[in-house]
Amino acid sequence: MNARAVHRRLLGLAPRARLLLGGAIAAGVVGAALLVVQAAAIARIVDGAAFGSGDLGALQGTFALLAAALAGRALLSAITEWLGRRAAERAMDELRRRVAAHVLSARARQVEEARRGELATAAVHGVDALADYYAKAVPQMALAAVVPFGLVVAIGWRDLPVAILLALTLPLVVVFMVLVGKASAERIAERRQALGVLGSHFLDVVRGLPTLRAHGRAAAQAETLGAIGERYRLESVAALRVAFLSALVLELMAMVGTAIAAAVVGVQLAEGALGFEAGLFVLLLAPEVYVPLRLAGQRYHAAEDGAAAAGKLLDLVGEPTSGGLYPQEGHRPPFIPSAPLTLRDVTVLGGAGRPPALDGVDLTIAPGRLTALVGASGAGKSTVLALLARLREPDAGEVLVGPLGAGAAALGGVAGAATGMGGAGAAVPLTSFTREAWWREVAWLGQRPALLRGPLAETLLLQAPDASDEELARALERADAADVVAELEAGVETVVGPGGRGLSGGQRQRLALAGALLSRTPLLLLDEPTAHLDPDSAARAAEGIRAAAAGRTAVVATHDPAVIAVCDDVVELRDGRVLSIARDREAVAA
């Protein structure tokens, strides 16, 4: 996304923010008008005192005017700042809402998952960069386009030659700024990137400190850090010498303009072509013509930083989804607990530069049975589960629910015949239901189950809020988690998660499994349910899974021989393809 597009999207983020920005700019324009009043008042006072009648009482009104103008400017600058910050808050609030909505849509790609901490931090702390963008940069850019010309007109009112002179320098200044700015923009971007590299190198070294220590290289690395920092300093300063030229040019042009204006005014005064008061007025306003440009130049970089920070978030959340996040329309799936689930020629692409996670997979999950997905890491087990849970959609092919034709029945094996009451109608793709409707039929246990902050019961009952105490106790028993809860000081009411009671990986796993086994949905999807469990515990959990799977369609991705042993069907995956399918196994140990 180019910079212009980011700006457009940032400004389009929240209509209310645009309104506030408009207010901030308007306040800036009024402030500039007061600047003219201020200059006129100062000129009159000095003129009156230096060359006037000596009647100071006559100046009192002018003093009052000056004070009012100054106070008004102070107030207006505060208003500009306030409205700008409000706009930033407003836009950031909107951005945060979109991030939250995006996150909760459970569509986050894996790449994002790896960076979720950064995402959360950016969403919350990014407001600082955005505050500069809205409160300082954007209003100043707008003012830079308006105020100089207004001031030149005001000057022309009293002294046309100087106004013409200044009007001539203005485009010149802009042209020079653009030229020099273009020349240096690339180098600035390069430096910025280099600084980024430097920063991430430092973080990398700090993170790798345990490794460096283990190899006796921790202390040595300090020298490398210093050497790299020094090299980047030299390169950066050389680049900045060029980059800052644009500011220098602006400053020089402004100064030369002011100096020439002073000289021209002086000569006009000396020749008597101009009154003192008018001359002083012009002289006071002349430097102000360039100030908005200078500020805009300075704050342009703040704008870039803010845009870069927000751009990342914008890229992530994409365009707002039309029609709301959770469409309520769409029909409840005529989901039949006994209908087979079929992957038909399904391909799911991997990340950039990686092979596809699933590569043209045809697979039927027999209804009412417990199916194991086995295979090495990366074979595509979790992807199959994510497809069935509709946490992902296939990039090609489709996932169907319901009985296929005769050929498909053969694929489904003996179990395919058991479609029974669900047989009404042909197989339909899962995409014909809303995800929310589908999810009501599914219980899912992911590989890294999260404990919600708060009482443990909240996590346990997430997928079955109305479960009875007996059911909960049974699910805990099945997941071999009863002893975990028994050890907790307040049982299922113990506060867990960040800030609460800590639990080990194995304990968390068993509790999360209990939550999944507690559900009564027709489809049960478990991803590595016995990971982190010792063999004895895993064996007990496997029996529990077997028991909980009775009467529902269950799919388990696993390496664990104990779990495989309790499954009816075993599907082996390798490199995103189905390697073999073993149906109707009696519980055979691997």
Add this chain to the structure above:
Amino acid sequence: MSVTRVEAAGGAGERGGGGVSAWRVEAVGGAGERGGGGWRRLPASVRVVALGAGAAVAGAALLAASGWLVTRAAERPPVLALLAAIVVVRALGLVRAFGRYGERIAAHDAAFRQLAELRVRWYRRLVADAGAAASGGEAHAGAVRGGAADAAGSGAAARVGAVRSGAADAAASGAADAAASGAAGTAGSGAAAGAGAVRGGAAGAVRSGAVPGAADLLSRFVVDVDELQHRDVRVRWPVGVAAVAALAATGFATAILPVAGLALGGGLLVAATVVPAAAYLAARGALRRQGAARAALVDELVEAIDAAPQLALAGRAPERLARLDGASAALSRIGRRDALAASAAQALGGLISGATLVAVLAVAVGPASDGRLAPVWLGALALLALGAFEAVTALPEAAVRAVGVSAAQRRLDEAVGHAASADTPPTERGAALRRRDAGTSEGGARAASVDVQSSERGEARHRLDEATGEGGARAASVDVPPSERGAVEHRRGEKTEGGARAVASADVPSSERAAAERPPFVADRTTAGHASGVASGARERIADATQGAPALAAHGLRHRPGGAGAPVVLDGLDLALGAGERVAVIGASGAGKTVLVELLAGLAEPDEGAIERGDGPAHERVRLAGQEAHLFATSIANNVRIGAPGASDREVEAALRATGLGAWLEALPDGIETLVGEEGFAVSGGQRQRITLARCLVSPARVLLLDEPTAMLDPPAAQAFLADLDRAAGGRAVLVVTHERTGLEAFDRVLELRDGRLHDAGRRLTAEHWLSARV
């Protein structure tokens, strides 16, 4: 004392490999400072303040001079009389413009320099602290947690990290059911801030999700260190510039009209104190108020990200979204109040400068009208009063920055500071000495071939290579002899056989590895090995090498990682590891497995007991591949060279091949120069472990300690890794810590760490079993 021979083949290091890698450092000789005269030798602060104040004074003087000019012109003097003033005005304009430019360059130069220095300084403190943390314990953790919690969002950031380090987290929790020992291991071996905190967990409690993740605290650490660079550039120097400029303006005004000077000086003083103070208070209040709200929102957001699929499937997403929106709105409300405070400070600044202008004019009008003040000077005074505030208006911003800097400083001091100075462990002191050594020898030692006596200087040389010559004159081959007495012959033998020692010794079956102390069944196996007819030359070689002392021995280790009061984790532990022996240590979570390997590796000192590793620094004898061995964002080759900075490409490649990565390397776009790490090529868990292993293999160490190398691998991959490990380690002794009880058939001994001691795990393995397992 060992002999290190470094042969540097000039220009041999020419390699491809694209991308920006900060690891590639070219020669930095002579600090690159341009000659320059006395000006450049001035402290940066003086230069920056002088330039900045010069520019500010020139700006104010410019206004005053043009005020004088027009007023004088209004008196209708000959035009010639104005020329001098016109020239002065233009000159001042140039001075101001170039002064500003010079100030910006000098300030940025100083900022970059400070950034580098700060990073090095805090990194060193972190290194020192990491050592101390081994005995640091709970108090430390408390400080860290407190520090993390009270600053804006840092407590939250910590939690973020706990989540972000997805892989790390999984490794820790997966490694050992109750992952206490695992987590403690990771952190204890160096993650400064998290170290103490997580180590508390090792003391018996289960690992708490509430403990800030080490990885997060580290990113916070990095951000805080970078924040410190603003102290001079954005706080102190602007204050200096403002002070000089304000004094100059006041002095000038006083010279024109004392009472006007008084008014201007008073106004400047108020503007330079009251307004920044107001801005400071507003910013500090905002930090405090928003800190909690931001932390709450980050918590909510992280949990939402973490549990998004769970929540979505349970139909709870809309409800959660409403909660998040509420948290966001709460933050916005606070933000609005803070915006008001900041705006009020801004208005205050404008009011004070305006009032000053009015006051200066008011006191000057009288004298001007009755002739006590020449009209020309009234014009100068009016414009001076307008221009004098420019430097002062930068102060509120400096005050706001000061809030951030002092918060960062406080967090850093709490996290790293106190432990650093107090008890720097001996190893680190040694390192510091060697560092100095390296510093002195840095000047010229870039010769083509250097013979360096003593391991210390060898170290220095390595470091020098790393710092200066990655690109060109990096040592092409470094032959660092092993450390054990008596093993030199052995090594030499390998060398003559075929250069790459890892490969040379890879073929030797472990049955050939006769260790000094072996349980009876091992003796059986050795016999079996004989029977299987393996080359006896190799056997003898190893027998030669391993006669005498064990490669690593520990006697009566007693250690409580949490410090005084914490439970004793190791209690009178004994261990003897023969050269070439393969030992697995199993044990329940929190049994102290990680603590044990850290002590063995010399990363921490035991409270009682002794560890024999042979002469020289511990890391020359023993290498530990920790649970979360880090892949740096650089090439695979450079990652391996962490183990031996001078290793040649051939050695690096041989080590990688020995770990079974040969086929993978060939498929990579840039071979061993392929970039890995955060932004680089994705590496699987097994590949990561193998690169980590290769790091140890290129090192001169004869004892390899691996902490949970298979925790992240599925069973087949774990088996494959252990087999490759066995092959690649060759004559080195290997101790693997694991929570898996299965798949350990290939080990000579399996020990269980229980009640602070090692027990024979009671594996009843006969020679036949063992042989069949091997085959």
